Amino acid sequence: MRTFIKYYEPSLNPLSGGKGAVSVLSPATVANVVCGFDILGFALNNPTDEFTVSLSDEVGVHIINDDDFNLPTNPEINVSGAALLAMLEECPDVKGFTVISKKVVKPGSGIGSSAASAAGPVVAANILLGNRFSKSDLVRFAMFGEKVASGVKHADNIAPAIYGGVTLIRSIFPLDIISIDAPPLHVTVVHPQIEVRTADARQILKQHVLLKDAIKQWGNIAGLVAGLIQQDYDLIGRSLEDVIIEPVRSILIPGFNEVKQKCKDAGALGGGISGSGPSIFMLSKDAETAKAVEEVMKDVYNRIGLDYQTHLTTINQEGVKQVV
Amino acid sequence: MRTFIKYYEPSLNPLSGGKGAVSVLSPATVANVVCGFDILGFALNNPTDEFTVSLSDEVGVHIINDDDFNLPTNPEINVSGAALLAMLEECPDVKGFTVISKKVVKPGSGIGSSAASAAGPVVAANILLGNRFSKSDLVRFAMFGEKVASGVKHADNIAPAIYGGVTLIRSIFPLDIISIDAPPLHVTVVHPQIEVRTADARQILKQHVLLKDAIKQWGNIAGLVAGLIQQDYDLIGRSLEDVIIEPVRSILIPGFNEVKQKCKDAGALGGGISGSGPSIFMLSKDAETAKAVEEVMKDVYNRIGLDYQTHLTTINQEGVKQVV
Numbered sequence: 237m238r239t240f241i242k243y244y245e246p247s248l249n250p251l252s253g254g255k256g257a258v259s260v261l262s263p264a265t266v267a268n269v270v271c272g273f274d275i276l277g278f279a280l281n282n283p284t285d286e287f288t289v290s291l292s293d294e295v296g297v298h299i300i301n302d303d304d305f306n307l308p309t310n311p312e313i314n315v316s317g318a319a320l321l322a323m324l325e326e327c328p329d330v331k332g333f334t335v336i337s338k339k340v341v342k343p344g345s346g347i348g349s350s351a352a353s354a355a356g357p358v359v360a361a362n363i364l365l366g367n368r369f370s371k372s373d374l375v376r377f378a379m380f381g382e383k384v385a386s387g388v389k390h391a392d393n394i395a396p397a398i399y400g401g402v403t404l405i406r407s408i409f410p411l412d413i414i415s416i417d418a419p420p421l422h423v424t425v426v427h428p429q430i431e432v433r434t435a436d437a438r439q440i441l442k443q444h445v446l447l448k449d450a451i452k453q454w455g456n457i458a459g460l461v462a463g464l465i466q467q468d469y470d471l472i473g474r475s476l477e478d479v480i481i482e483p484v485r486s487i488l489i490p491g492f493n494e495v496k497q498k499c500k501d502a503g504a505l506g507g508g509i510s511g512s513g514p515s516i517f518m519l520s521k522d523a524e525t526a527k528a529v530e531e532v533m534k535d536v537y538n539r540i541g542l543d544y545q546t547h548l549t550t551i552n553q554e555g556v557k558q559v560v
Numbered sequence: 561m562r563t564f565i566k567y568y569e570p571s572l573n574p575l576s577g578g579k580g581a582v583s584v585l586s587p588a589t590v591a592n593v594v595c596g597f598d599i600l601g602f603a604l605n606n607p608t609d610e611f612t613v614s615l616s617d618e619v620g621v622h623i624i625n626d627d628d629f630n631l632p633t634n635p636e637i638n639v640s641g642a643a644l645l646a647m648l649e650e651c652p653d654v655k656g657f658t659v660i661s662k663k664v665v666k667p668g669s670g671i672g673s674s675a676a677s678a679a680g681p682v683v684a685a686n687i688l689l690g691n692r693f694s695k696s697d698l699v700r701f702a703m704f705g706e707k708v709a710s711g712v713k714h715a716d717n718i719a720p721a722i723y724g725g726v727t728l729i730r731s732i733f734p735l736d737i738i739s740i741d742a743p744p745l746h747v748t749v750v751h752p753q754i755e756v757r758t759a760d761a762r763q764i765l766k767q768h769v770l771l772k773d774a775i776k777q778w779g780n781i782a783g784l785v786a787g788l789i790q791q792d793y794d795l796i797g798r799s800l801e802d803v804i805i806e807p808v809r810s811i812l813i814p815g816f817n818e819v820k821q822k823c824k825d826a827g828a829l830g831g832g833i834s835g836s837g838p839s840i841f842m843l844s845k846d847a848e849t850a851k852a853v854e855e856v857m858k859d860v861y862n863r864i865g866l867d868y869q870t871h872l873t874t875i876n877q878e879g880v881k882q883v884v
Contacts, residue, residue: 272782274775275775407798412798447766447769450774454596456731457782458785459738460782461782461789462789
């Protein structure tokens with residue numbers, strides 16, 4: 237908030253209803269949840285980015301970075317900017333927004349950094365405007381931000397960031413987002429500090445898959461969804477199997493197979509590549525197991541000699557949330 | 561029961577605990593439920609086959625047909641026989657079974673005639689033997705019967721026949737069957753009287769599918785499972801879409817596209833090919849719509865000039881059930 241006052245005098249703008257600026261926490265997210273490639277994601281309670289949005293009398297979006305990531309401030313090539321520009325298109329009464337971006341979720345980590353950048357500001361802007369848009373609209377705007385980041389309009393990180401919890405994207409055109417009830421789950425994430433570009437990770441996938449593999453995959457996603465809603469941890473664990481994407485993409489992540497096997501040996505229900513990597517996530521039934529899983533991850537990357545960061549957290553049920 | 565007395569004097573056999581014979585009703589089933597190819601099925605309250613099983617002092621399985629289908633009585637090539645022979649392998653204390661088969665579900669109709677023949681007798685035999693086997697064991701035995709019928713050991717008709725309701729086969733080896741809670745659903749089936757052999761229907765499928773189609777399919781199956789468990793009829797309807805199997809197989813069924821579109825226009829949630837065809841099933845929220853759907857089906861096939869049979873029924877929640 238400290239840099240805010242310099243740029244905008246919010247009380248001058250009647251649209252904000254006296255609210256000068258809205259600050260939100262926008263969560264990291266895990267997408268491509270094992271057998272749920274391109275359709276299933278969930279939000280994390282940690283890490284989160286912070287965005288502060290205010291109305292501006294200048295036309296367009298004005299980006300102010302308050303972190304060390306040196307992201308572009310030209311709104312057309314900035315994820316938050318592109319999302320807010322898409323929103324502005326449908327707000328003829330609004331001239332512009334100013335965003336102060338304080339990112340924590342590392343770009344390129346595979347835990348939805350760009351989705352956090354896209355989702356947070358549009359939710360904040362919507363609060364400023366009296367919640368005139370539905371969550372589904374906000375996902376639509378935020379996808380313009382994702383497109384800047386990865387070249388593709390996908391919603392599997394954005395939907396959980398905005399809705400919270402576990403979300404299914406049944407269809408992207410037309411957009412059909414379904415919240416999936418889930419039992420309490422502990423999430424351990426390790427981010428080995430290597431670069432896997434989303435576009436590269438997408439390019440190595442084969443355009444065709446064997447029908448028999450596809451059948452296995454849809455058996456598993458059906459089992460996973462049933463396990464989540466019916467709170468059947470065993471079934472969740474059995475269903476966390478990906479016979480299509482993981483065998484191809486995991487070769488880009490040093491230590492992947494060892495981490496996965498040892499984490500399961502330590503009691504994790506299962507897990508896999510987060511997004512398009514390089515982060516790996518594991519789900520556990522309780523905090524103690526999740527902590528043991530973190531130790532396993534550290535051991536593997538300490539031995540390999542690769543820098544890493546871990547996050548020990550739970551599923552975020554609220555999505556982007558206003559800081560009050 | 562009338563032909564029974566001639567073949568066996570049940571009270572002589574101590575294993576049956578005084579029960580001379582057990583009669584069961586074994587239901588027709590719908591498998592390959594739209595986007596759930598090879599993994600999702602459900603049981604119908606109508607039509608059903610009737611099987612009466614008794615212990616025999618002769619080694620092996622003795623088949624008696626009490627219907628007009630002229631099915632083989634050699635147990636190795638008879639679906640009920642092959643299933644019971646598999647069961648006998650694990651019953652060292654049992655010499656043999658006699659089965660009286662009174663089939664109603666037409667072989668080759670696509671509503672699980674062979675599964676009814678496989679499931680009914682093993683459930684009846686298990687009751688005779690004091691329920692020594694689990695449902696999962698019974699599915700395993702019955703799959704030997706399916707293999708006789710279609711050359712492939714599949715469980716997507718057998719599982720709902722034995723468990724009742726809607727069942728998911730998450731995995732076939734190892735066998736993992738999950739009962740999926742579902743809201744009340746009305747089912748309308750039309751069986752146009754043409755022959756589609758399961759083996760042929762399987763052969764025309766491509767071994768490879770586009771990844772983007774597979775993603776659509778697993779989005780839909782995830783949506784369908786969520787819709788069923790969360791009792792969301794709209795979501796069920798939206799998810800009843802098959803972009804992989806139906807476009808290929810429906811060309812074998814005259815009138816398919818017209819039936820499907822007109823049934824949806826008449827209010828059906830959706831539906832598709834039952835099993836590998838030629839039957840077509842439609843799901844509706846209420847009995848009135850299901851009846852209107854039946855009229856639409858009749859109209860189409862009357863106009864085409866193809867003989868047909870319809871069934872107006874609901875989902876059978878119990879599976880194979882003893883006649884008492």
